[in-house]
Amino acid sequence: MTKRPGMLDITRRTVLKSGAAAAMLGGAGSFLLARPNGARAATLENVHIEAAAKAKELAQGRSVVLTILEPSGSLGNVKPVADKWTEETGIQVKYVEVPLGEINQKILLEAVSKTGAFDIALPATFGVPDLVESGILVNLDQYAQKYEPEDFQKDALYTIGDYYKGSLYGYQTDGDTYVMFYLKDWLDNPDEQKAFADKNGYELKVPETWQQLDAMMAHFNRPDKGMFGGALYRTQFFIAWEWWVRFHAKGFYPFDDDMNPQINNEAGVAAVEELVAASKHLYPGARTNGLFENFEAFGQGDKFCNIGWGGTQKYLNSEKSKVRGKLAFGPTPGGMVKDSLLQTPYFNWGWNYVVSSVSREPELAYLFTLYACSPTMSTIAVRDPGGYFDPFRGAHYKDSEIAKTYTEEFLVVHEASMRGSIPDLYLKGQGEYFDILRVNLQAADVGEKSPKDAIDETAQAWERITRRMGKRSQLVQWKFLKSIYPETVRDRLV
Amino acid sequence: MSTEAVQRHSGPDARKGWGIPIGLASVLPAQITVLFVVLMPTLIVIWLSLTDWQPTAGVPWYRAEFIWLWNFYDLWYDERFLNSVVRTVFVVAVCVGIELLLALALALLFLDEWPWRKLAVSVIILPMMIVPVDAANAFFMLFNERGPINHLISVVAGRPYEFSWLSHPLWALIPIMLAEIWQWTPLMFLLVLTGFMNLPENQVRAALALGASPPRILFRIMLPLLLPVIVVALLIRSIETFKIFDPVYILTRGGPGAATETISMFMYNGAFVYFRIGYIAAAALIVLVLVVSICMALARPIKRFQG
Numbered sequence: 001m002t003k004r005p006g007m008l009d010i011t012r013r014t015v016l017k018s019g020a021a022a023a024m025l026g027g028a029g030s031f032l033l034a035r036p037n038g039a040r041a042a043t044l045e046n047v048h049i050e051a052a053a054k055a056k057e058l059a060q061g062r063s064v065v066l067t068i069l070e071p072s073g074s075l076g077n078v079k080p081v082a083d084k085w086t087e088e089t090g091i092q093v094k095y096v097e098v099p100l101g102e103i104n105q106k107i108l109l110e111a112v113s114k115t116g117a118f119d120i121a122l123p124a125t126f127g128v129p130d131l132v133e134s135g136i137l138v139n140l141d142q143y144a145q146k147y148e149p150e151d152f153q154k155d156a157l158y159t160i161g162d163y164y165k166g167s168l169y170g171y172q173t174d175g176d177t178y179v180m181f182y183l184k185d186w187l188d189n190p191d192e193q194k195a196f197a198d199k200n201g202y203e204l205k206v207p208e209t210w211q212q213l214d215a216m217m218a219h220f221n222r223p224d225k226g227m228f229g230g231a232l233y234r235t236q237f238f239i240a241w242e243w244w245v246r247f248h249a250k251g252f253y254p255f256d257d258d259m260n261p262q263i264n265n266e267a268g269v270a271a272v273e274e275l276v277a278a279s280k281h282l283y284p285g286a287r288t289n290g291l292f293e294n295f296e297a298f299g300q301g302d303k304f305c306n307i308g309w310g311g312t313q314k315y316l317n318s319e320k321s322k323v324r325g326k327l328a329f330g331p332t333p334g335g336m337v338k339d340s341l342l343q344t345p346y347f348n349w350g351w352n353y354v355v356s357s358v359s360r361e362p363e364l365a366y367l368f369t370l371y372a373c374s375p376t377m378s379t380i381a382v383r384d385p386g387g388y389f390d391p392f393r394g395a396h397y398k399d400s401e402i403a404k405t406y407t408e409e410f411l412v413v414h415e416a417s418m419r420g421s422i423p424d425l426y427l428k429g430q431g432e433y434f435d436i437l438r439v440n441l442q443a444a445d446v447g448e449k450s451p452k453d454a455i456d457e458t459a460q461a462w463e464r465i466t467r468r469m470g471k472r473s474q475l476v477q478w479k480f481l482k483s484i485y486p487e488t489v490r491d492r493l494v
Numbered sequence: 495m496s497t498e499a500v501q502r503h504s505g506p507d508a509r510k511g512w513g514i515p516i517g518l519a520s521v522l523p524a525q526i527t528v529l530f531v532v533l534m535p536t537l538i539v540i541w542l543s544l545t546d547w548q549p550t551a552g553v554p555w556y557r558a559e560f561i562w563l564w565n566f567y568d569l570w571y572d573e574r575f576l577n578s579v580v581r582t583v584f585v586v587a588v589c590v591g592i593e594l595l596l597a598l599a600l601a602l603l604f605l606d607e608w609p610w611r612k613l614a615v616s617v618i619i620l621p622m623m624i625v626p627v628d629a630a631n632a633f634f635m636l637f638n639e640r641g642p643i644n645h646l647i648s649v650v651a652g653r654p655y656e657f658s659w660l661s662h663p664l665w666a667l668i669p670i671m672l673a674e675i676w677q678w679t680p681l682m683f684l685l686v687l688t689g690f691m692n693l694p695e696n697q698v699r700a701a702l703a704l705g706a707s708p709p710r711i712l713f714r715i716m717l718p719l720l721l722p723v724i725v726v727a728l729l730i731r732s733i734e735t736f737k738i739f740d741p742v743y744i745l746t747r748g749g750p751g752a753a754t755e756t757i758s759m760f761m762y763n764g765a766f767v768y769f770r771i772g773y774i775a776a777a778a779l780i781v782l783v784l785v786v787s788i789c790m791a792l793a794r795p796i797k798r799f800q801g
Contacts (some may be wrong), residue, residue, distance in 0.1 A: 105766050108549045130769065135552040234661070236749040284639035287661030287750065428550055432768040443751030448663045468546075 042149045048374035051147065052088040055367040064361060065092040066368055069107065069118040071100045071351065077173075077387035078122070081377045085368060093368075104131065110356065111136035119359035120368055125161035125172065125350035126424040126434075129477065132164045133428045138355040140168040143366040155375065156393055157418035158347050160484050161426060165477050170352030171373040173381065175392035177417040178245065178346045179410070180213075181298065181306045181316065182206060184328040186220060195219070206330035208341055210246050213305065213333045214278050220304040221281035229281030231298040231306040234445055235290060239275075240438045241348045242307065246271040248344035248422055249335035253482060253493050259466055259475045263437075264452075264459035272444050272451035279445055287445070299323055307332065309349065310390025313410045318385075329413040331420075342492050347421035351388065392418065420486045427477055429469045436461040542775035550769050558772065565776035574752055575777060578760040579784070585667070585756060586735045589674045590682075593731060594724065596675070597682035601690050602712075615687075619680040626677065630744035633673040634660070637745070663753040666746050670754060673741040678734065682727050689723030690716070722796050729792050736785055757781055 042050035104127035217229030250267035334343035353369035444454035547558030748755035
């Protein structure tokens, strides 16, 4: 890293910022309890009614239009709820649809241009820290204190991405945790079970560890017979996510307490080596196929396993899929840490309802997000079989329509994964941290770099990024993020 | 009105309104507009290249922290940037070179009249009418592991062939370059054909009458005469190919690793994934200087020809 003029100023600013944030946090993990309760009339059951009533009162009969910036393909989830909102409040909702992969950039542009083009947006959760730092998101603490029922966030199964440096900036509206898919027929085949047990010394069943999964993929990979070990992703956008789970399952956080990367320790290198070795047992399109091609490929029924989300299951449980009703599910495999199993399911995408800081109606916009994420309304949103939103509240798992779309078996695994999911790297510059990881992992995967070089170079780049972003400021968020890792995982990672 | 005043208003100075010559006054609005459209963004890019501005910094771009030439210094040591520049120059050289050879060959074929000639020209120029993203998508399908290319090789070889073109660090550039060549050879062909058709016929006829062989006529008379057209065609295509983005984005996204990352892809990642606008502005300026230098070098023969 080159020392640049003005760095002293950055440091001074970030110190002040960190100090303020640290003071705001008041202690790791206590932010939820620390938020004042205030007088709240709403309960979890009637929060949508209360939010709509309050919005109607605030609008005072004015002709208000709220504009939502949403990723293409999510309208099926958003519109049914927005229609009900309009019905109950008289407040109109307008939609601006942008391509899936560009929505965070569009929101960032708004931070620069400040046109007031939208009031509410649905950015990908991993990009929220950058959006907060750009100043385009409203800090929702004051509104939450005023309107949010006591158990609103506790009822949601994954809320880590809603907070940045201890403050609320949005509500999660999509349960995007990673889940594993297996071909049940292959797992239950007695001949395969015997052959596998004879060779490996343990039972062929839904694997608990990555080591077991890798052995099973190797066992089933018979390209000459049209059988493949798996359909795990090896394309640039997705490859780092698998590594992230493999690495965490070895018992480590990506950074130490001083924000130094520890991804290039033995566990990190081993995780790359295992990932690269597993590539040999994947189907030929693993390195080129994107999201939907992957669904389609696994839907052919000739690959033992796949990794994916609720959206994957929506496809696999549809008429188009040959594996409908033939799947077994499991959480992402874990690892043996100090002789006991450590599972680190991973929430790597998701969409958050957020409020634009240049909105003319931030309070109404907030009330809409509260309304849309309430148990009753979010259930309506998640029901859409063609949309993105996957279950993320307790109520969703009890809904018969949702169960029909996903199947009961899948929802059991999904709910458990959601409750214990580790977060993405919710830091300013997430895109940069992850992109360099992706590039180096892919280079290792195709043999351009050794696993050690790949991960060493990533760690060096991470150090540079951290310094450029302002180490103290990043440290404040990292400490906060660490403090809200799921309890089942937090104390087992070092 | 005094005589002096009449003289002032009826003489050459009568064209002046508020002291501005009418010629200047009439072009001024257009000039100011052009200045605003061209100069302002350039000035902003120059300013940004001297700052560390990111939209995520929470400050407006005009209040970004001034860091002198550190972006340029960092770029000098940024292996990924340098590799992407070298890779792009390589792609330009290969693609434009092959396009020129193909265009010359095709143009010679189309110099004489033959049945269906016009229809054939229309068919040849079809690829450049296709949206680049669609063309890239077609090549993505063609070069997929189970795509027609591998299938064809399998048929010829007599055994299953599933080479992963798009995920091989060396071979992945081939489909990208083929997509570019397939789509833009027609433009080069049109330019060269037009040039051939406008060559003065006298010299060729004289050479034929003197018994010169066709290759000799081509290399000693036609190609030298065509040189200005060839240089212009090379210039246009080099500038365009330098900006190659669609095939890279669709076929490999710059991967595997950064093995096919061209300068446009590097900038896309820097600006829209990393949000390092200042850094990318500096890279853009370097590329601009590079492209202008290449263009000036290529344009030299035209000046010589004119001189």
